[in-house]
Amino acid sequence: MPLNAAGTGYGTVAGPGLSASVGGSESALLLIPEAFQQWQPLTKEALEVAAGGPRWRKARRYLVLLFWLTWLAMLASASAIIVMSPRPVKTQLKWWQKSLFYQLQPDLLTEERADGSGGVNALCKQLPYLRSLGIGTLILEAPPLNPNATGKGFGTLPQIQHLLSESHKADLKVVLDVCELDLFGPQDVAGNADKTSNLSATHALRFWLEQGAAGFAICDTDAAYSETTLLEWKGVLKEFSSEENKRIVVVKQTKDVLPPLKPFSQGNVTLVDVVMRSILPSSQHILSAKEVAVSIETHLQTRDEDIWPSWTVGGKASLNLKKLLLVLVMTLPGTPVVRYGEDVDQAQNASLEVGSSDGDTNKSPDTHTDKEKRPLASALFSTLSHSRAREEALLFGSFTFLPFNSSTDNSASSSNSTLPPILAFLRSWGCVHFLILLNVGPEPRALDPAWAPSLSKAGVFVANTGKVRLGSTTLDTLELRPHEAVVIKLFEAGSYSQSSSIVRSFPPT
Template sequence: MTLKVEGDPGYGSASARGRFTDLEGSETVPLLIQENQHQQNIWKPLSKEELEKCAGGPEWKRFRSRLVLCFWIGWLIMLGTAVAIIVQSPRAASPSLQWWQKDVFYRLQPALFMDADSEEVSRISRVSERLPYLKSLGVGAVILEGFFRHNSSPPNLTEIDQSLGTLLQFTQLINKSRKAGVRVMLDLCELDLFEQELGNDTEVWSGASEYIQFSLRYWLEYGVSGFGICDTDAAFSAKTLMEWNVLMQEFSSQDDERILMVRQTSNTLPALKVSNITVNGSLVELVTKSLIPSSHHPLSAAEVAEAMEASLQMPQGHWPSWTVGGGVPWELQRAILVLIMTLPGTPVIKYGDEVSPIQKQLNQPLALFQSLAQSRAREEALHFGRFTFLPFNGSMSSSGLNSTATPPLAFLRSWGCVHFLVLFNLGSEPHTLVPDWAPSLPEGGMFVSSTGLDRSGPVSLKSIKMQPHEAIVIKLFESDNSS
């Protein structure tokens, strides 16, 4: 609808002051907006086809490419910052260890395998058959004891005891051990390598020494990784050990070092002297010490705990190697196994120590040994971490505790920010540790292993109740993350 206006021709003309402009003689003004025209002015969302057409346009492509570029630049900046923080963070450098510092040693007497059912299956062959089993336990070296005849004087060091097997079977043992990744060592303890009758006869002594070196060379060429002697042997002298060291170095390489091992039978190792001059430093790689002293009577739990505490507080001058030693009550054997596998140094396990003498518990200690060996293999703190003995100072409580009860023992293995707490209750009564027994330690941790293999998950040090004859290994947290 339109309105037509007609009027004076001067209508709309400008006055003298120029206030208006001249308009047409007639004017059409829309008074109402048609409905279809109103709908055309209303905003409508784009359809799918229109959106796809716009998204493919050059402006959207540039926007998306810039957005992706900003994302990757930001991600790279965060990654570089994280790497810089890790690199600049102080971290203890892991020392380079030799194989004899990392492996678990296993003492074995081939004569114990009396189940050879025919002449073709010798005791040495039985040892060969057990190599995969030993490797599955985490054993890295086998020490063969009783390998030579003891009744021959002087002993023939180039001939195997015929009751054990032949040289060919020993060669097969060496080949199988290389494939299994298990080294073989020969024990020479108590063989009386230098007869007492030699006296001060220098010429005869020199001839015996040459024969022994020839014998050692003979077995080294077959692939033997080293030899062990006792500190009571006549061969334990600075002169002999220096000669043997030269021979060991001749057959050693960067990845295959040949070693000498001494079994310490007394509380301290005898001093070595050459021309009245004490030799500084050790002429052997390993000195095996007994945790439990030999005794003519079965030791009680209190005596074992006392011997353990004395061994743990004894300063160690060289890389230590530990074995059980004297007789231990069967109920404490699993706790002693935990001790051997968590102490600093090289553990030396005797044949049968990995299993229990009680047939019904045969599988449990075997699983315990595997658990400890795996933890020791992957944790730096259990390999070369710092050792700290933790005295309780009577800070404990126990249900029914009396003055004759065996107190618990504990020590800490630390490397960097990683800490392992090892607890022992060797007594026959349960012990509940009071909350403030170790205020300097983190409050929370995670169970790693225990003698009963019945502990797992997070734990708070304020709520540990130790069962009789129990040992526990806990990996501590720097902050309390336990529930």
């Protein structure tokens, strides 16, 4: 049938508003415009009227309140994370814990010495210089406990009084070392100390405390090292102590194990403020590098945390190891103690000479070379002293002994297994880490790449013995020279400004 046949067919269905013709079906409107008139957008005036209604005002208040509550919650969470995060608590140190002790021999106060120098006046002239190096306390050996006593081994009463007065002007404290002195006088048949002599010793303590003495040092072998005597001494010291200027008792440990006192275990009573220990054992001969390494490693692995330590070299060591031992003493936790003339040399004053750690003078055969090394030795001491004073990690930071494996260069002999190992430890405070490396042996030693993988590989030199090292370094490429000690401040690679991080190993002269 044709599509355009007459009658009812496709496209010819009539509907409301539609024509039954073919033309009408194609031209008819399929959508009604009147249906969209109710969905037109609001005008500006109508929108202002609608927004000012109570429903919209209430919704806006809720949204603003929700925003500020969310912001405050985020701020409170961030603050809580910061407060609850573990962080180191700064230790409030006493004056003797922050100080650097300098031990003086008794013959320094006599007017006549073998080298033609010395005397109390010459020593007093050196006090400002010693203070500039960071020294805070002088230890005077074998002073006369009896105010009326005089002798060849120590200075007279006016000399010591003059030294105390001048030390106070230079902001230096003085501790009197009465170790091995006869404090109690003769004893009776039963071996008990004479009470009259004990009272005399107490009166002598009062006299020197009135003169300005900061404390007293005794040995663990003295009769004064007892609970009864130290309790009596503590009562006397307390009378002359203040909150900022407490008088102290120092014990020089001469035995392998310090004899305990009962108050040590009580916690609330401390009869001894400082225990002075020697790194090297006493010996009639100069210790070998292997013996020095064993002694150092023993002390690094067996540290007593209950009593505040003070470290001195003590025994005899070769000239090659003197600076290494100085770096060790100055970087260990505790109070360093150096002896007169031990790498503390004022270049323009010949009265301060480089001496051995036990007080003897071991001069190099080449005197001219020895004099040339003195300014460097003094600069090394000054660098270590000032670094310890300003760096919390070196002053009271945590201590971590690092087990070490080392590799040597091709020039090393096949007997490397008998050489002293490299010794290393870490001083840390928060995110600051100082690495101390000690090569006690006579051969150059390179670090094993697999050693201490958790440590940062990059760092900057702070101090070192031997030839001066400057600027930044990496542990992977570092090689320690024979008998060298190095202090490195570690940092994360890429987080340190190379242009501003160059730290001189020695301060400029």
